[in-house]
Structure formats: C-alpha cells, structure tokens
Amino acid sequence: MESNDFPTLSTPQGPVPADAPHWNRQRSSAMPSHRYRSVHDRVDLPLTGRRWPEARLERAPLWVPVDLRDGNQSLAEPMDTVRKRRMFDLLVAMGFKEIEVAYPSASQTDFDFVRHLATSGAVPDDVTVSVFTPAKPDLIDRTFEAIEGLPHALVHLYTPTAPTWRDVVLHRSRAEILSLIHESATQMDRLAAARPGADIRFEFSPEVFILTEPDFILEICNSVTELWDASPDRPVVHNLPATVEVATPNIYADQIEYAHRNLDRRDSVILSVHPHNDRGTGVACAELAVLAGAQRVEGCLFGNGERTGNVDLVTLALNLHAQGVDPMIDFSDIDTVRETVSECIKLPVHPRHPYGGDLVYTAFSGTHQDAISKGLAHHAERTDDLWEVPYLPIDPKDVGRTYEAVIRVNSQSGKGGIAHLLHTNYGLDLPQTMRADFSAIVQRATDASGTEFSPQQLWDHFRTTYLEPGTRGRITVTSLTTEEIATDKHRVTCTLSADGAAPTTYEGLGNGPLSAFTAALAQAGIEVDIRGYTEHSTTTGPDSPAIAYVQCRIGDTLWWGAGQDTSVLTASVRAVVAAVNRAG
Ligand code: KIV
Numbered sequence: 001m002e003s004n005d006f007p008t009l010s011t012p013q014g015p016v017p018a019d020a021p022h023w024n025r026q027r028s029s030a031m032p033s034h035r036y037r038s039v040h041d042r043v044d045l046p047l048t049g050r051r052w053p054e055a056r057l058e059r060a061p062l063w064v065p066v067d068l069r070d071g072n073q074s075l076a077e078p079m080d081t082v083r084k085r086r087m088f089d090l091l092v093a094m095g096f097k098e099i100e101v102a103y104p105s106a107s108q109t110d111f112d113f114v115r116h117l118a119t120s121g122a123v124p125d126d127v128t129v130s131v132f133t134p135a136k137p138d139l140i141d142r143t144f145e146a147i148e149g150l151p152h153a154l155v156h157l158y159t160p161t162a163p164t165w166r167d168v169v170l171h172r173s174r175a176e177i178l179s180l181i182h183e184s185a186t187q188m189d190r191l192a193a194a195r196p197g198a199d200i201r202f203e204f205s206p207e208v209f210i211l212t213e214p215d216f217i218l219e220i221c222n223s224v225t226e227l228w229d230a231s232p233d234r235p236v237v238h239n240l241p242a243t244v245e246v247a248t249p250n251i252y253a254d255q256i257e258y259a260h261r262n263l264d265r266r267d268s269v270i271l272s273v274h275p276h277n278d279r280g281t282g283v284a285c286a287e288l289a290v291l292a293g294a295q296r297v298e299g300c301l302f303g304n305g306e307r308t309g310n311v312d313l314v315t316l317a318l319n320l321h322a323q324g325v326d327p328m329i330d331f332s333d334i335d336t337v338r339e340t341v342s343e344c345i346k347l348p349v350h351p352r353h354p355y356g357g358d359l360v361y362t363a364f365s366g367t368h369q370d371a372i373s374k375g376l377a378h379h380a381e382r383t384d385d386l387w388e389v390p391y392l393p394i395d396p397k398d399v400g401r402t403y404e405a406v407i408r409v410n411s412q413s414g415k416g417g418i419a420h421l422l423h424t425n426y427g428l429d430l431p432q433t434m435r436a437d438f439s440a441i442v443q444r445a446t447d448a449s450g451t452e453f454s455p456q457q458l459w460d461h462f463r464t465t466y467l468e469p470g471t472r473g474r475i476t477v478t479s480l481t482t483e484e485i486a487t488d489k490h491r492v493t494c495t496l497s498a499d500g501a502a503p504t505t506y507e508g509l510g511n512g513p514l515s516a517f518t519a520a521l522a523q524a525g526i527e528v529d530i531r532g533y534t535e536h537s538t539t540t541g542p543d544s545p546a547i548a549y550v551q552c553r554i555g556d557t558l559w560w561g562a563g564q565d566t567s568v569l570t571a572s573v574r575a576v577v578a579a580v581n582r583a584g
C-alpha cells in the first residue's frame, strides 16, 4: 500500500543494492549524498599502532566550561553582565577551576564582564579565568587590557588552520598562517612579560584542527610551545578543536593520540580537546580523546553552543561518576544547575537530556517499572550501598532527585509500577493477584483517557473501586457484634440492609469472626466464599489504620474488596461487603 500523506517526501525508489542481504530491502534514495566527501579523503591520519582502545577512563580531566564564551557566542541574545555573573557563580559553586569567561575584544559587554570579575572579588584565588582572542594585534592589546588585575589568567589565542579556511576565508598560505600565529604569540609573550607579578598563561587553538594536516598542526603547536618557552611549571595549553564535527569519534581519537605522541615538550603541554556536536557524537569524541591522551576538556553545561552545541560537560562528568570515577564537580542538585543554566541562556534543557532532563529517571513501561521496583527494594536491603538497580544508570538521589518521579503510570504501565506507587505514596501493599486486577482497571482508564495517572489519581481509583463499595452499595452493615463463644468458635450478630429493604438482623457462627460474618450473610441469602485474605497497617503506631484485602468467590466470579479502619475486624468486614457490592 502506498502512502500519499506526505507529498513532500519521495520514498526511495532506486534499486536495492545488488549485494544487499535478503533481510535488508532498503532502496537507493534521491538524497544528494554524493556532494560530501569522506573524512578519509579530506585529511591524513598518520597514526599507527593506536593505543587508545586499550586505555581506561580512570580520572577526571580538567574541565573547562566555555559557556560564557563559545556558549554565549551562540545565543541570539547574549548574556548581559547579570546573567554572566550568575553563570560564573554557578560554575564556581560547582567546582570548576578554569573558566573561559569572555571574548573581551568582541563586545563591550564581554570586556566589561572581565573588568567586573577583575574588580569585584568574584574570582576565588584557586580559579583561573580564561579569555579568548583572535590573532589580531589590536584585539590582543584589548584582551590584555581586560585582564588587568586578575591574579590568574589564561589568554586563549586561536587561528583557523584548515585548508578551506586558509584558502577561502583567510587567503593565506601555510607559511603566512604560521607567521601570523608567531606574531600574535610573540605579542602575547611581550604583554605578559610587562606584568611580572601576574600569573598569565597561554592557550593556543588551531581552529578546525580536525581538518588540518597533522604535520602542520605539529609544526604550529611545537613552534608555539618553543616560542612561549613552555615548561612543566608554566605549561601551555594546546587545544585541538573539532570545530565542526566531521568524523566518527575513533577518527578524533586517532588525531588526538597522534598529537599526544608527537608534540614536543609533552610534559610542558596540557593537551586539551574542544568537541562540538554536529554529528551528535561530541560526548563520545571527548571520551575517546581522553583515552587517547587529552588532559583537559572544553565544553558547555547541557551542551549549549553554536549549531548543535559544544560537548556537554554534564554528561561527560556524570558518565565518569556512573563508572565509579569522581567527576570532581558537584552535581548534587542537578535541577538547580539546569534551571540556572536555562535562566541564563534562555533556552530549555530537553526532558530526555542525559542525567538532567525531567524524564531521565522515569519509567512508564510496565516491565521496567516492575524491575525498578524490585531493584529498589533489593537496594534497600543491601549493606554495601552499591548501585545495581535495573534501568537506572545512577541513583537519582545522587543528583538531588527523589524516587517519586521514577515510576509514573500511563497505559504502557503495569501492575508492578502501580503497586509501587500505591505503596510509596499511600502505604498499601497489594496482594499479588489483586495487583493484576487493579492494573487491568487502571489500564482501561488510562487507555481511554490517553493520559498519565498521578499517584493521587491511582489512589482515587483504588478507593472508588475497592474501598467505597464497603460502605455504599447493594448491602450495608449498620451494626455488628462478635463474641468468641468457645475456642475457635465465633458468633457474629449483624444488622444488614439489602437492596433498600428495612434493616434485618442475622446471626452466623464460624471458626473466626470473618467466617461467622459470611455465615450471617448466607442467612441473608448472600453466598460468599472467602478465597484470599491479607491485612496490614498503613502507617506505624498503635492507632494506625489497618487495610484488609479480601478475595471472594461470589457466584462464578472472583471479586476483590478492601476495607480500611483502625479496627482490623471492621476493615475486614468492609472488605467482604465491598466484594459483595462490587459483584452487584
Ligand atoms: O570550536 C572551535 O574551534 C572554537 C575555538 C577553540 C577556536 O571554539
């Protein structure tokens, strides 16, 4: 059957490739993919004997948030000083120790913000402020003007180095680019030397590193290392950006490992990476780059940044946390972090964003809920506190979430999740077979409404389905007394009104009060066979209400009823009456 609901789409009509297996019938499409070249045709990869696949992530790299520079440059409405300050304070509170704060020569706001930091005492002594500058003499001067008075500063010089940028944008040869960089690096050195007391270090970024010839990268970076006379005490940062992500993360890892193994004065170079997320693999690129030798990662909280964003530092850091590695950054109140970022950048965080989205610790699916519910119960009994709860990669409490939102109920949900919510919110511990009974009722309601059910709605449904018929319906019990007339022999005297008739008193005998009550019901012509019975208190303490669940055969059908009261007997009688009234 052909669908013509989407006239703007042209379903692929081309041939199925001759070598396609029989289970893959995809056809060649009209997408103009021939216009793009593989990264292998665009850049050499001289790495041999790669080592990164064997490496492990065992410690946090130096995280450098660039929210206030790269992130800010991507905003339709860049942050003003107030919002920038709020973001800066957040980053400091979270524990970041090197923060790129501005592109001071690009705008008065950015310049003023650096001046604000330099004069307001907002920068703790152990935090280094980084500022970004292009390789232009007047702009470098202006950048140094901005950082006057800051105790620790990193001046970050960048120049595009890839062939297309050299040829099309800058119209400069490799040699010309190199000398441009040398001139700027020399100017920076001179300006820093003129401030002997200040701790000013340098960073260099060959913009579009990933498409730049590896030998040119080494030539530039090694000569800059030498020019700045980098030493272990005063290392330079070489930051190798995936300015526009073009390849799978293994390629970036190869490129980083090649630099790691071939850069001069390696102990005097901090190897940094700066992934963007154009292919959606920014996080993977950063992780593999760290395996390949990177020691420092630039990115933004929740992946804000130009186009698809900079690499997301929240995901990266919490990925380490989830592997048992201290991220060295505090995420214990992720919602405050998320809300502050959103306020500052005026953009929302997706509800499915790893670790920070609203829905990321929530299961709607019945099988998942069941597993989580069992996993949480199992976890509560553990003594080692190790986290092994199915479907929850980390304990939501680590990031300041509660378990409340973990299980939410809609038409996809099952009995385990529903029982879990009634248990955690209302103290009910439904018998297994009653869970299935109630879940079918809830599913009919959620299927009909197409919406989610809150714990309150579940409770309301439970109450109207199983509890209320115990006091309202075809029969009502107006009085009831019990006596133990001998060992294991009980008498119940109760007054019932059935189907609106005048109340009548009946008596029944049984080996317990409940069986005596069903005998009294039989006297009234109501045959009830109790097949299952459970009760428990819903809170702790002597006056805590009891809830009783009773499954009765009435006619040919099994019916559940429930009753709640501080007296167990009253709760049980109400549960039986509820089952009878539900049977109709
Ligand atoms: O993406 C990039 O290349 C950058 C700089 C580090 C130049 O933001």
Ligand code: ZN
Pocket: 070, 241, 243, 274, 276, 310
């Ligand atoms: Zn960038």
